[in-house]
Amino acid sequence: MPSPETRVGQPLISLRDVHLSFGSNRVLKGIDLDVQRGQAVSIIGPSGSGKSTILRCITGLLPTERGSIRVGDTDVHALKSEAQRIELRKRVGFVFQQYNLFPHLSVLENLVIAPRKVLGETATNAEKHARELLAKVRMEHKADAYPGQLSGGQQQRVAIARALAMRPELILFDEVTSALDPETVGEVLTVIRELTEEGMTCVLVTHEMRFAEDISDVVYFTENGLIVEHGSPEHIFQRPTNERTQTFLRHALGDAGRRPVASGDPFLLSNISRYSLSV
Amino acid sequence: MTDLLELFVQAAAKFGLNYGFLLDAYQRGSLVNGAITTIALCAFTIVGSLLAGLALAAMLTSGRPWFARPARVFIEVTRNTPTLVQLYCAFLVLNMLLTQAVGAANPLTPFAWVVIVISLHKGAFHAEALRAGIEAVPRVTLEAASSLAFSRRQLLWNVQLPLAMRFALPSLINNLIDLVKMTAVASAIAVGDITYASIMIWTQSDNVLELMILLLAFFGLLSFVVNCVGRALEAKLRMPGYGH
Amino acid sequence: MAIDSPVSLPLGWPRRHPGKLVLLAAVLLWLVFGAPKSPVFAALREWSPALAAGFGQNILISLLAIAIGSVLGLLVGALAVSPLWITRLPAKIWVQVFRNAPWLVLIYFTTYVFPFELHIGKSWISFPDWVKVTLGLALPASANVAEIFRGAIGSIPSTQWEAARSLAFTRAQIFRSIILPQCFKRMLPPWMNLYAVITMGTALASLVGVHDLIDTAQIASNTVNRTGFTVLIYFSVLALFFAYCYPISRFTQFLERRYAFS
Numbered sequence: 001m002p003s004p005e006t007r008v009g010q011p012l013i014s015l016r017d018v019h020l021s022f023g024s025n026r027v028l029k030g031i032d033l034d035v036q037r038g039q040a041v042s043i044i045g046p047s048g049s050g051k052s053t054i055l056r057c058i059t060g061l062l063p064t065e066r067g068s069i070r071v072g073d074t075d076v077h078a079l080k081s082e083a084q085r086i087e088l089r090k091r092v093g094f095v096f097q098q099y100n101l102f103p104h105l106s107v108l109e110n111l112v113i114a115p116r117k118v119l120g121e122t123a124t125n126a127e128k129h130a131r132e133l134l135a136k137v138r139m140e141h142k143a144d145a146y147p148g149q150l151s152g153g154q155q156q157r158v159a160i161a162r163a164l165a166m167r168p169e170l171i172l173f174d175e176v177t178s179a180l181d182p183e184t185v186g187e188v189l190t191v192i193r194e195l196t197e198e199g200m201t202c203v204l205v206t207h208e209m210r211f212a213e214d215i216s217d218v219v220y221f222t223e224n225g226l227i228v229e230h231g232s233p234e235h236i237f238q239r240p241t242n243e244r245t246q247t248f249l250r251h252a253l254g255d256a257g258r259r260p261v262a263s264g265d266p267f268l269l270s271n272i273s274r275y276s277l278s279v
Numbered sequence: 280m281t282d283l284l285e286l287f288v289q290a291a292a293k294f295g296l297n298y299g300f301l302l303d304a305y306q307r308g309s310l311v312n313g314a315i316t317t318i319a320l321c322a323f324t325i326v327g328s329l330l331a332g333l334a335l336a337a338m339l340t341s342g343r344p345w346f347a348r349p350a351r352v353f354i355e356v357t358r359n360t361p362t363l364v365q366l367y368c369a370f371l372v373l374n375m376l377l378t379q380a381v382g383a384a385n386p387l388t389p390f391a392w393v394v395i396v397i398s399l400h401k402g403a404f405h406a407e408a409l410r411a412g413i414e415a416v417p418r419v420t421l422e423a424a425s426s427l428a429f430s431r432r433q434l435l436w437n438v439q440l441p442l443a444m445r446f447a448l449p450s451l452i453n454n455l456i457d458l459v460k461m462t463a464v465a466s467a468i469a470v471g472d473i474t475y476a477s478i479m480i481w482t483q484s485d486n487v488l489e490l491m492i493l494l495l496a497f498f499g500l501l502s503f504v505v506n507c508v509g510r511a512l513e514a515k516l517r518m519p520g521y522g523h
Numbered sequence: 524m525a526i527d528s529p530v531s532l533p534l535g536w537p538r539r540h541p542g543k544l545v546l547l548a549a550v551l552l553w554l555v556f557g558a559p560k561s562p563v564f565a566a567l568r569e570w571s572p573a574l575a576a577g578f579g580q581n582i583l584i585s586l587l588a589i590a591i592g593s594v595l596g597l598l599v600g601a602l603a604v605s606p607l608w609i610t611r612l613p614a615k616i617w618v619q620v621f622r623n624a625p626w627l628v629l630i631y632f633t634t635y636v637f638p639f640e641l642h643i644g645k646s647w648i649s650f651p652d653w654v655k656v657t658l659g660l661a662l663p664a665s666a667n668v669a670e671i672f673r674g675a676i677g678s679i680p681s682t683q684w685e686a687a688r689s690l691a692f693t694r695a696q697i698f699r700s701i702i703l704p705q706c707f708k709r710m711l712p713p714w715m716n717l718y719a720v721i722t723m724g725t726a727l728a729s730l731v732g733v734h735d736l737i738d739t740a741q742i743a744s745n746t747v748n749r750t751g752f753t754v755l756i757y758f759s760v761l762a763l764f765f766a767y768c769y770p771i772s773r774f775t776q777f778l779e780r781r782y783a784f785s
């Protein structure tokens with residue numbers, strides 16, 4: 001794996017002047033961003049500054065309005081059909097804030113289903129690979145458990161393994177520790193750190209400033225849908241030049257920016273069955 | 280068998296209940312036939328209602344107004360009118376028109392009409408439950424499946440429907456228990472179900488209370504069986520950690 | 524998780540559905556001015572007072588049944604949530620029996636098993652068939668009201684009990700001033716739904732010889748004895764029930780959605 005310093009080739013991901021609005025709400029107002037192969041890139045910034053939106057645009061979950069997004073040789077902004085986007089997503093892993101494991105499948109089945117159905121791997125191969133990945137995230141003892149039986153940190157590690165099961169070229173991490181209990185944050189960060197050390201290309205949206213400083217090759221600071229400043233972690237965290245970055249970091253380094261999860265358990269069934277009586 | 284029956288009749292007599300008609304082969308036979316008819320009616324309508332419900336739910340969630348609108352109108356009309364009136368509209372009106380059109384070749388018996396009407400009626404309720412189940416699948420879970428490069432069809436069959444099914448199951452089982460009770464309405468158009476058989480017996484021998492207890496026990500048993508099968512299915516499909 | 528449905532709030536609906544309103548007005552105009560030439564519609568107009576009286580009977584039965592059923596059901600429900608098993612058991616049996624019995628069978632039960640008249644003191648109170656049907660509908664209604672009540676109590680978060688207990692309320696005080704007020708709000712939508720179902724259940728009254736809407740329709744159909752009239756009258760019955768029950772159902776949904784967010 002070539003180290004990021006020596007190789008100055010074409011970046012693996014490159015965003016140029018990306019715009020996106022939801023209705024009248026302009027979320028991205030011209031994002032430029034480059035990720036070299038093997039780099040770990042962090043995107044930091046206040047809530048609602050469009051960080052997660054950038055990740056969703058990269059993997060084609062959200063369409064862009066203007067500008068270009070390139071991942072490897074694929075022009076994401078020009079993808080027309082769902083089939084083309086599916087081809088892209090085979091190469092790009094995504095880990096969500098809310099883990100989003102499939103609650104009706106066991107841990108092992110969560111890892112096996114996409115390689116089998118999407119990539120067409122054989123059951124034996126997919127399962128062998130899945131067990132290796134579970135060992136890697138130290139969850140091999142929970143292979144037959146169901147997501148609902150695991151802690152948040154455990155679910156998130158399984159979610160990372162699920163993304164890895166597709167053998168992606170890069171992984172996008174969307175605030176993966178924001179919904180976790182403080183005591184389980186560490187176990188998830190350790191897994192991500194190991195991935196970056198192995199040379200996996202990672203893009204992280206995070207509120208864990210210390211962690212971002214520690215593992216990143218490049219840090220981007222976004223605010224109001226714009227990249228305010230980017231550079232090496234030392235530059236951003238020790239000698240930020242922009243006044244906004246300085247203000248944000250002064251406040252953000254105090255706490256990890258964890259915010260409460262909006263709706264709690266999305267599978268809580270309270271009011272689904274309407275009174276079904278009839279005559 | 281007959282000995283057991285006699286013992287039961289004697290025991291009931293001590294409580295002042297006259298179950299003597301059970302010893303009469305003809306009356307017992309008509310009751311047993313009625314019970315079999317009711318069970319057949321339940322079996323046909325359970326399958327029919329689930330099929331109708333699936334079709335209506337597919338129309339509702341198709342996102343195409345040309346499918347969703349008629350399904351919505353049908354469901355609202357069905358939910359807000361009595362089954363008996365629906366049965367009359369089908370059997371006394373549509374069946375009459377059909378007979379006028381094709382004469383004696385009309386293939387639909389009263390039994391078939393009851394199956395059709397109750398299937399469609401309960402299908403409307405199933406469709407609502409299924410639609411709610413489909414809509415209850417969190418958007419983020421679908422997004423996760425998309426990020427794993429699932430196609431729309433793979434997403435539907437591997438994630439959306441299995442989850443929707445689990446969310447809808449408690450409502451579906453309630454609907455089916457209600458359906459079992461509803462089959463009693465078949466007696467209104469002289470389908471020989473157990474209610475009709477009982478009416479025929481009590482108009483002759485004035486033992487309403489005894490037959491009534493028998494009827495309630497029979498429907499209680501049927502509901503119980505449906506309930507047990509439903510709970511077993513729910514337990515089998517339960518997602519550990521998401522108890523309710 | 525809120526369940527969205529394509530139905531909209533009742534507020535401002537005339538402006539949102541101009542097409543439907545125009546269509547409705549056109550149909551009404553045609554019924555009043557265009558239809559009388561046809562003998563079928565003339566017969567329907569002739570029979571409409573009888574049909575209205577029949578439907579009045581249905582509504583009377585439904586109102587009485589929900590009233591009796593609610594009072595009885597709240598009593599049974601109160602027993603069902605009591606801490607003593609000796610009072611809980613009969614309540615549970617009551618609910619189980621009358622929820623799982625077909626309504627038609629219960630109506631036969633009250634019609635044929637209850638006496639024609641009741642001797643109270645020196646006076647005889649006679650029981651016409653429609654009163655018996657009312658009682659037959661009140662029985663399952665009470666079981667359902669009891670379940671609705673129990674469900675509403677159960678849906679109050681246990682933290683409310685803890686909070687009230689920490690303020691040194693007694694059990695009775697908690698019920699009266701904390702739990703019940705929250706319950707009644709939650710009970711309203713299912714209770715209205717139950718009322719709509721009972722109204723539809725009154726259709727069964729015709730099977731035991733009560734002169735209700737359906738009985739009238741059958742008599743009319745047999746008397747006039749025209750194919751077109753038979754079609755028209757049964758679908759009119761359907762439309763009448765729909766016109767009565769659909770607004771209730773819409774209002775129920777409206778309440779459900781409003782309470783879901785508060």
